[in-house]
Ligand SMILES: Cc1cc2nc3c(=O)[nH]c(=O)nc-3n(C[C@H](O)[C@H](O)[C@H](O)COP(=O)(O)OP(=O)(O)OC[C@H]3O[C@@H](n4cnc5c(N)ncnc54)[C@H](O)[C@@H]3O)c2cc1C
């Protein structure tokens with residue numbers, strides 16, 4: 001097919017973080033672009049991920065602020081919380097962002113098809129609703145990931161992060177399966193809102209991949225705040241009672257847990273079911289992911305993939321960068337690629353934790369004995385005044401010989417806000433001496449970064 005015979009230069013499947021960015025940038029380079037979205041423009045992050053989650057974190061955090069307010073002389077009368085008010089305000093903001101993302105596509109002359117699309121060959125897609133076949137010089141698959149629901153009797157009574165933003169009422173008792181990002185973030189939200197929370201995990205590790213001392217600290221603090229943990233307890237079954245409540249049976253536990261909701265947060269897998277990639281000669285990986293090279297190219301020259309669907313790093317800024325780099329490279333003639341080194345990340349638990357670079361155990365594995373660990377274990381001023389015993393913990397891992405900083409990890413109020421700036425220094429390869437040479441900004445929690453011993 002000659003180039004001009006294609007309906008579009010680029011057809012993007014999925015208008016989430018990666019797909020919208022790729023569409024916009026490709027269009028800005030002069031490409032004729034269309035995008036198909038089967039649910040809502042904006043994707044997971046905007047519609048049912050990072051954004052509504054963070055707003056719920058903010059909303060629930062008022063519990064702590066209001067409790068502390070009395071110490072600062074404030075009298076707050078008739079304090080109460082109304083879940084529907086918070087839920088609806090959050091959903092309204094999601095609508096606002098959905099509109100904003102749609103306008104971005106419109107303003108960049110990206111044509112939108114609000115229906116499912118599947119691949120029917122190296123240069124063709126079919127639209128689910130109309131059945132129309134469309135051709136494109138390039139196809140970008142940016143279909144994201146989908147929550148995993150493990151197979152156990154009664155799993156139809158459980159919800160995932162897709163549904164949690166729409167709860168009719170605030171549950172009194174919440175059981176959460178998993179101890180990863182989503183589990184720990186929603187454990188914090190529900191706990192702060194006054195629900196009884198039990199986190200059930202099949203192993204005894206929470207937040208695999210984060211620094212061990214920080215995970216221990218989070219466990220300690222959240223247990224003191226009333227979150228219960230059941231480790232090494234796979235789910236056996238969930239039964240619905242006549243009154244609508246749930247009973248959760250765990251392996252090796254004589255008594256079931258009573259719950260009003262059961263949130264399953266056991267990972268997200270690439271959304272490639274029935275996508276038709278085999279028609280273009282693309283074989284999926286073991287987790288259903290689309291295998292790609294460093295530039296997002298699949299086994300088929302005309303098809304690329306970015307974001308969660310490639311199952312590399314399931315984070316919004318990575319999907320965005322991959323989408324941007326794809327568009328710049330393929331349509332802008334720029335030799336860009338994404339660096340996966342020193343990706344900062346955070347868990348918006350309460351308190352939050354954040355990290356960049358190697359953890360202590362990863363550094364030991366990579367550098368043997370040639371590392372040094374500096375730390376600051378401190379009680380934030382705000383916690384002292386609020387009569388809160390909770391302590392923050394910052395750690396800096398450096399290569400012993402060069403004193404180059406290999407990683408920074410922190411738990412404490414505002415840790416994600418502070419870490420973003422510190423991540424620049426780690427990415428730039430600065431040394432402990434560079435941190436020490438920087439004057440502390442006092443009084444702040446961030447000053448601990450330049451005072452670590
Ligand atoms: C509860 C939750 C909280 C999160 N919090 C954070 C956070 O704080 N920070 C962070 O960095 N990341 C967070 N993430 C992860 C982040 O949301 C994802 O990594 C990111 O959205 C991935 O972007 P993407 O473009 O790959 O896919 P998505 O944003 O998921 O977009 C894929 C889009 O494709 C559409 N689609 C799928 N199949 C088809 C098809 N066949 N036809 C048409 N359309 C299709 C989907 O409807 C979706 O809109 C969170 C995720 C969840 C679930």
Ligand SMILES: NC(=O)c1ccc[n+]([C@@H]2O[C@H](COP(=O)([O-])OP(=O)(O)OC[C@H]3O[C@@H](n4cnc5c(N)ncnc54)[C@H](O)[C@@H]3O)[C@@H](O)[C@H]2O)c1
Pocket residue numbers: 150177178179180181182183185201202203205206207265266267268313314315345346347348
């Ligand atoms: N703050 C953030 O950046 C943020 C927030 C939420 C989600 N996310 C992204 O979304 C992804 C998905 O989040 P998540 O919390 O669902 O996944 P996760 O990978 O963080 O955690 C999954 C948890 O489920 C457990 N698990 C896995 N399979 C299981 C099974 N069959 N039975 C019982 N337990 C099982 C694991 O041991 C782990 O504790 C994350 O990996 C992350 O990349 C990021």
